[in-house]
Amino acid sequence: MSHYIIYFNQQWVGDHSPEWFAGRGPLANAVVDDMKDAGILVFAAGVDEDDDRAFTADATGGTPVVTPGSFAPTEQRIGGLTIIDVAGDDDAKAWAGRVAEACGWPQEVRRVE
Numbered sequence: 001m002s003h004y005i006i007y008f009n010q011q012w013v014g015d016h017s018p019e020w021f022a023g024r025g026p027l028a029n030a031v032v033d034d035m036k037d038a039g040i041l042v043f044a045a046g047v048d049e050d051d052d053r054a055f056t057a058d059a060t061g062g063t064p065v066v067t068p069g070s071f072a073p074t075e076q077r078i079g080g081l082t083i084i085d086v087a088g089d090d091d092a093k094a095w096a097g098r099v100a101e102a103c104g105w106p107q108e109v110r111r112v113e
Contacts, residue, residue, distance in 0.1 A: 010079035
């Protein structure tokens with residue numbers, strides 16, 4: 001078994017009505033429930049969109065410095081992630097496809113090593 005992260009950047013979501021988003025929640029929750037039932041879900045969550053609650057830790061100067069705010073420009077903010085534990089790439093692709101369909105926007109998949 002291998003861990004994979006399925007995630008999206010906030011800018012991939014696009015502009016949609018509140019009603020459209022409300023309709024996606026039950027679809028996404030159903031996929032997460034199926035992952036739980038299959039015993040492959042490690043973790044899934046959306047990421048807080050409020051930049052005022054973000055902070056950056058940087059130790060490139062030799063001493064860790066923690067500052068308020070995002071490190072990357074806000075258009076590069078991660079919007080949500082799911083970590084699964086599956087047999088391989090084919091299973092990860094299948095689950096990522098289900099997540100993308102439920103959410104209505106693209107997902108990227110990477111093996112966690």
